[in-house]
Amino acid sequence: MHHVSSELLNIEDLSDIFTQNQPITISEQSKKVITDCYNFLHQKVNNSDKSYYGINTGFGSLCNIKIDTLALTELQENLVKSHACGIGDLVPQEIIQIILFLKIQSLSLGHSAVSLILVERLVDMYNKKILPVLYQMGSLGASGDLAPLAHLSLPLIGEGEVYMQNERIDSASAIKHFGWNKIKLQPKEGLALLNGTQFSTAYGVWAIIKALRLSKFADMIAAISIDAFACVTSPFDERLHKIRPHNGQITTANNIRKLLNGSALAETPKDTVQDPYAFRCVPQVHGATKDTIAHTKKVIETEINSITDNPNIFPESDAIISGGNFHAQPIALVLDFLAIAMSELGSISERRLYQLMTGQRGLPPFLTPSSGLHSGLMITQYTAASIASQNKQLCMPASVDSIVSCNGQEDHVSMAANAGTKLYKIVENVERLLAIELLAATQALSFRKLKSSPIIEEVVSKFRKEIPVIQDDRVLAKDMDKALNFIKSFDINKYL
Numbered sequence: 001m002h003h004v005s006s007e008l009l010n011i012e013d014l015s016d017i018f019t020q021n022q023p024i025t026i027s028e029q030s031k032k033v034i035t036d037c038y039n040f041l042h043q044k045v046n047n048s049d050k051s052y053y054g055i056n057t058g059f060g061s062l063c064n065i066k067i068d069t070l071a072l073t074e075l076q077e078n079l080v081k082s083h084a085c086g087i088g089d090l091v092p093q094e095i096i097q098i099i100l101f102l103k104i105q106s107l108s109l110g111h112s113a114v115s116l117i118l119v120e121r122l123v124d125m126y127n128k129k130i131l132p133v134l135y136q137m138g139s140l141g142a143s144g145d146l147a148p149l150a151h152l153s154l155p156l157i158g159e160g161e162v163y164m165q166n167e168r169i170d171s172a173s174a175i176k177h178f179g180w181n182k183i184k185l186q187p188k189e190g191l192a193l194l195n196g197t198q199f200s201t202a203y204g205v206w207a208i209i210k211a212l213r214l215s216k217f218a219d220m221i222a223a224i225s226i227d228a229f230a231c232v233t234s235p236f237d238e239r240l241h242k243i244r245p246h247n248g249q250i251t252t253a254n255n256i257r258k259l260l261n262g263s264a265l266a267e268t269p270k271d272t273v274q275d276p277y278a279f280r281c282v283p284q285v286h287g288a289t290k291d292t293i294a295h296t297k298k299v300i301e302t303e304i305n306s307i308t309d310n311p312n313i314f315p316e317s318d319a320i321i322s323g324g325n326f327h328a329q330p331i332a333l334v335l336d337f338l339a340i341a342m343s344e345l346g347s348i349s350e351r352r353l354y355q356l357m358t359g360q361r362g363l364p365p366f367l368t369p370s371s372g373l374h375s376g377l378m379i380t381q382y383t384a385a386s387i388a389s390q391n392k393q394l395c396m397p398a399s400v401d402s403i404v405s406c407n408g409q410e411d412h413v414s415m416a417a418n419a420g421t422k423l424y425k426i427v428e429n430v431e432r433l434l435a436i437e438l439l440a441a442t443q444a445l446s447f448r449k450l451k452s453s454p455i456i457e458e459v460v461s462k463f464r465k466e467i468p469v470i471q472d473d474r475v476l477a478k479d480m481d482k483a484l485n486f487i488k489s490f491d492i493n494k495y496l
Contacts, residue, residue, distance in 0.1 A: 203420025
């Protein structure tokens with residue numbers, strides 16, 4: 001059980017919560033700050049004729065239109081319904097779960113002035129895995145992730161659709177199933193639900209969790225390729241990296257040395273003096289990606305512990321302050337940065353794959369014992385090339401674009417949501433590229449008479465239980481799929 005509170009969360013905490021399917025509950029401390037903030041706002045609205053943005057006024061460029069007190073609930077519900085303008089591909093359920101969690105976390109920090117009843121309903125939805133149907137397109141990432149968060153909020157008022165037990169049904173049916181009442185949105189609640197960067201941030205959370213794992217796999221698979229290609233080991237010497245001490249570079253070199261420790265192949269003298277960069281520069285390239293992951297992780301961790309709606313309520317200082325915390329520029333920039341770094345991890349993997357196919361270093365062309373009659377792994381490199389190329393196309397930064405909206409009121413936007421959905425595709429593609437390299441590296445290793453390291457031999461032995469050595473041509477799509485599943489299920493943390 002995870003207690004939602006003001007305690008700082010990190011990516012490792014979130015990974016544990018999601019992978020262990022921990023239910024969540026609101027701490028007593030959070031219940032108090034939620035209630036205190038809600039009561040403060042209602043006293044302000046009820047005892048003053050003052051205009052407060054989005055609470056008793058219109059939204060966006062309609063901010064100067066005052067709304068009658070009797071219509072404030074209708075104002076908030078109209079906001080949710082009118083902003084539910086998502087379209088395109090559906091958001092994966094694993095991402096929706098993260099978005100819902102992050103919204104609960106943000107509302108529980110006590111500056112959003114929502115009711116405890118509303119937050120508890122979101123918690124019930126999370127725990128019972130009632131996940132709103134969201135669409136990938138619609139957010140500009142600047143007045144919050146408005147469209148997707150509107151779809152996230154629709155079930156509260158009995159609108160929209162949800163996933164229940166992986167079945168897509170209308171929200172009204174789900175509410176009826178659990179005997180829930182529709183939530184009557186109070187002043188500020190619709191705005192608090194829609195303003196925020198949870199959609200973009202959730203994609204960042206997912207990507208970092210996945211990237212941390214794939215970064216280790218990239219080192220493991222590269223080490224297999226290094227031994228299979230009969231590379232020299234001097235590029236991984238600790239002394240080299242101490243004189244260029246980037247953290248990621250040092251870590252990667254350490255990993256390669258650990259993985260190759262005890263390898264008869266690695267210890268055998270080589271005729272070659274230097275290897276292609278895809279092997280020789282693994283510490284520098286993989287390391288730079290590691291450093292990018294670390295920087296992105298730091299920014300995302302700040303965001304998951306932040307308030308990103310507007311206006312923000314400060315009961316302790318008797319203030320309601322309108323600002324721009326919903327602007328996702330910090331997220332947009334690092335999601336684009338991470339996309340580029342992960343694409344490079346896939347790009348260098350494809351280059352190692354290519355080199356393994358070339359018939360050099362005593363390996364047969366395309367890694368088949370019978371070149372000519374059999375094509376071997378020739379076309380796996382074509383597939384990898386198409387994937388690596390798509391990643392490069394997806395690396396055009398979303399954050400450099402901005403299109404004016406809302407009659408010029410929202411005149412600079414971050415496009416963080418587009419950065420997030422692009423990043424998702426890139427990370428998935430990198431996993432596919434690594435799977436193809438793993439298939440080729442283990443095949444190449446099978447032609448070597450000497451043994452690799454105990455660690456690599458153990459990993460290859462486990463891999464061979466799923467995919468036997470390729471002797472004759474067969475449908476390789478099945479092998480690639482099995483290699484991908486191997487990566488998804490393998491306990492890489494046991495080794496690195």
